[in-house]
Amino acid sequence: MDNxxxxxxxxxxxxxxxAILGGGVPELSLNLIxxxxxxxxxxxxxxxxxxxxxxxxxxxxxxxxGEPALKMLRYQQQFSFFDASKIGTAIHFFNLSDDVSTGDFxxxxxHIVEEVEAISPALVFIDSFRSIMVGANRQRExxxxxxxxxxxxxxxxxxxxxxxxxxGEFPSDSSPPPLLTVADGVLVLEQHVARNSxxxxxxxxxxxxxxTLPGIHTFRITQAGIEVFPAAVVRDDGGEHxxxxxxxPTRTRQTMxxxxxxxxxxxxxxxxxxxxxxxxxxxxxxxxxxxxxxxxxxxxxAGIVVAFEQTPSQSWTRxxxxxxxxxxxxxxxxxxxxLSIDEIVQRLVDMxxxxxxxxxxxxxxxxxxxxxxxxxxxxxxxxxFRMISVLSGIDVTVxxxxxxxxxxxxxxxxxxxxxxxxxAIIVQRYIEVESCLKRVxxxxxxxxxxxxxxxxxxEIVDGKIVIGTPxxxxxxxxxxxxxxxxxxxxxxxxxxx
Amino acid sequence: xxxxxIRRALLLQAGDAVEASAVATATVATWLxxxxxxxxxxxxxxxxxxxxxALQISAKDFPWLVVTTKKAGRTEMLVALQTHMSEREMxxxxxxxxxxxxxxxxxxxxxxxxxxxxxxxxxxxAPPLPASEQE
Numbered sequence: 001m002d003n004x005x006x007x008x009x010x011x012x013x014x015x016x017x018x019a020i021l022g023g024g025v026p027e028l029s030l031n032l033i034x035x036x037x038x039x040x041x042x043x044x045x046x047x048x049x050x051x052x053x054x055x056x057x058x059x060x061x062x063x064x065x066g067e068p069a070l071k072m073l074r075y076q077q078q079f080s081f082f083d084a085s086k087i088g089t090a091i092h093f094f095n096l097s098d099d100v101s102t103g104d105f106x107x108x109x110x111h112i113v114e115e116v117e118a119i120s121p122a123l124v125f126i127d128s129f130r131s132i133m134v135g136a137n138r139q140r141e142x143x144x145x146x147x148x149x150x151x152x153x154x155x156x157x158x159x160x161x162x163x164x165x166x167x168g169e170f171p172s173d174s175s176p177p178p179l180l181t182v183a184d185g186v187l188v189l190e191q192h193v194a195r196n197s198x199x200x201x202x203x204x205x206x207x208x209x210x211x212t213l214p215g216i217h218t219f220r221i222t223q224a225g226i227e228v229f230p231a232a233v234v235r236d237d238g239g240e241h242x243x244x245x246x247x248x249p250t251r252t253r254q255t256m257x258x259x260x261x262x263x264x265x266x267x268x269x270x271x272x273x274x275x276x277x278x279x280x281x282x283x284x285x286x287x288x289x290x291x292x293x294x295x296x297x298x299x300x301x302a303g304i305v306v307a308f309e310q311t312p313s314q315s316w317t318r319x320x321x322x323x324x325x326x327x328x329x330x331x332x333x334x335x336x337x338x339l340s341i342d343e344i345v346q347r348l349v350d351m352x353x354x355x356x357x358x359x360x361x362x363x364x365x366x367x368x369x370x371x372x373x374x375x376x377x378x379x380x381x382x383x384x385f386r387m388i389s390v391l392s393g394i395d396v397t398v399x400x401x402x403x404x405x406x407x408x409x410x411x412x413x414x415x416x417x418x419x420x421x422x423x424a425i426i427v428q429r430y431i432e433v434e435s436c437l438k439r440v441x442x443x444x445x446x447x448x449x450x451x452x453x454x455x456x457x458x459e460i461v462d463g464k465i466v467i468g469t470p471x472x473x474x475x476x477x478x479x480x481x482x483x484x485x486x487x488x489x490x491x492x493x494x495x496x497x
Numbered sequence: 498x499x500x501x502x503i504r505r506a507l508l509l510q511a512g513d514a515v516e517a518s519a520v521a522t523a524t525v526a527t528w529l530x531x532x533x534x535x536x537x538x539x540x541x542x543x544x545x546x547x548x549x550x551a552l553q554i555s556a557k558d559f560p561w562l563v564v565t566t567k568k569a570g571r572t573e574m575l576v577a578l579q580t581h582m583s584e585r586e587m588x589x590x591x592x593x594x595x596x597x598x599x600x601x602x603x604x605x606x607x608x609x610x611x612x613x614x615x616x617x618x619x620x621x622x623a624p625p626l627p628a629s630e631q632e
Contacts, residue, residue, distance in 0.1 A: 069539040073609040084612045095540035 007209055010163060013051030014044065016228030016346070020202070020217050022210040025185065027163055029208065030154035032180065034168045035189030040200065040221050041167045042072060043079065044189070045125050047225040048165065050081045053090040057122035060115055061093050064100045064108075064128060069093065072127075079225045092119060096126075105149050112153070116160055124157055127167040150182045184208040194374040197338040202228060218340035229342040231386070254359070254397055257295025258288060260467035261426075264443045266451040269424060271358070273447070274388050274398040276365075279428030283439060284460050285401040288426070289361040290319055291465065292399050296359040297328045303359040304330040304351055306344065308367030319463075330355050338373045341383035345390055352396055359397050366403040385421055392423075423447040428458075433474070440471065499622070503602075504595050506622035517590040521582035524594040525575050530621050531601070532571075538617065545571055551601035559593040561585070598622075 009024035018024050025031060025048075033041045045061075053059035063069045073093075076082050087093065094115055099108045116124065129150075150166070157164045166183070180186055186205040191198055200219050204212040219228040253268030262268040269275055277285045293303040305320060323329040330351045332344070351357065362368060369380050376383065391398050400422065425444040430437050441458050443451045454470040475485045510523035528548070535544050548571075556562045561581055569577070582590045606614040 063540075068543065070543050070608050073539070073613060077610055077613065084610070084616055087613065087616055093538040095537060095543075097540045097542065 010052060012048045014047050014226055016230050019230045020204055020213040020228060021207060022212045025163060026209055028158040029184035030164045031185035032166050032168055032183045033187050037169055039189035039191050040226060041189055042127055043221060044226050045127060045165055045167055046076045047081050049091060049123060049125055050083055052123055053086060055089045058119060059091050059123035060119060060121040061125045062096050062112060064096045069095050080223055081225045113156060121162050124162045124164045128169055129166045130169045147182055192375055197373040199338050199373045199375055218342050229340060229346045231342050255295050257291035258465045264452040265446055266449045269397060271397055272392050272395045273423040274392060275424040276400050276402055276422040277426045278402040278404045280404055280430060283428040284465055286363055287460060287465055289363050289399050289401055293329055293359055293361055294319060297323055301358040302328060302355040304357045305361045306332045307363055308371045339371055340376055341372060341387060345387050362400040364401040364403055388421055500595055500599055502622045503598050507594055515587055517585050517587045518583040520587060520590040520594055521579045524582060525579050527598060527621060531618055534617055547601060547604050551597055551604055554600045555597045558596060562593060
């Protein structure tokens, strides 16, 4: 019989945090929340405390020197998680500043122990232990004494059935202090300023006994408190046969909403695929995307548009606006300067689940890249890859538009080399025929499926795309200056007057 | 702040004696109870600072409330307050006491909000249960 200890996890209730902690904070653990001033440590501690504390399993919050308790109470009340009725019953505040200012640990420890024994809390918070550390530095062998102090604290609380959180401030330029080895878990909060945006990031540096989500995760502080956006991770399917591995012929196909386009794609777009629509400005990408979403709505499939274009075209706005108001299409239209891709993915996934959406449009990738905070632009391609994987994993068809400079000398489909990431590509180009600008469109690829290889002329009539006949009489269309092919010259001559 | 509730609580504390000295004693006792409730939460220093400020505010209407120099410690200040208050007429002492405690509570409410202040200080001047309901 297996009588190994099972370590319960306390779900913190902070959105996104439990996911990166591998389910929650292990019971009886000693955890450090560290970061430079202003990164949100006290807010995080309070949010966890108000979420978890009950009168049967109360919390003790010890405040040492640093932010005066009066101010802390004043500011933390601004968050919606602050519940004054819990104070005195589920939550007990204790001020240690008088003891800490002496610089001697023993009275501090004694006071802490006394309160813990009196109240038998399930959760203990100490904010902050930097002030205790400052005291340590003044003493001889202060560093060792501090380590011993923390170890004693940790052991004491564990034996009293309490999970502990110590909040600490460290100057950003110093290396992590050795006392991090004492802790069972370490959560590091940062705020990173690049150009004109400030991004908040969190990392689980250590969590004993847990498989945590690696990497640096962005988070936001709003009136509701902290919300964490776990970095999307491409899950390893372990070689299992999954929906993603189903060959296209057996997948259902979705109609695009543009007459003639489904045939060009070989019968419609396979469900769950990602498709890139690339073309120069004004070529009608947004119109195609709109038709895709509207078609979905007509078939009872909810859709979502993630809009980054600064000046959406008139027809797009009207059609989509009506459907958004009717709740048939969801809209994500963020303009904040500190966006992270993980946050967008999180919001998108949440909305997909709420609406049971099957079609998503991202308009456009170029706008997306500009909207993202400067510090994320370097990893844009990697993040895009992760985002597409997450979306196809939940079986949503994604159409992304991409701005393309019409360069006639090279056949490129997307900036950043993102083209390979998608399952299908439609390219739109301008050509010059008889001194007129004409539009042509072609399907470049549909993974695992036959598709048309014709370059078809198309027009935009009344805000809709009308696909015309293939331009068979010309050569060199993609070069931008096509010439009539010899065969057609012969015909024209032949049918002369 | 509910001045009526404070006045009633003070009178109850003062007991039957209708003298300024009883009011003074009741004032100090009430204030000590407030300090006991608040110190764990905001620290002794925080409590002292709020009280000093409350004294200053109330001193506009009752100048004799400025009882000591600024550097006085808590005990010294309370003793001086009790002495000075006892020398007044009972009605004046009562008014001053109510004003002082109300100012103190108002200050706290201004900083940390009414609901939290009520939770922390409310029980001090909550009306007691009727005799029949007490055990």
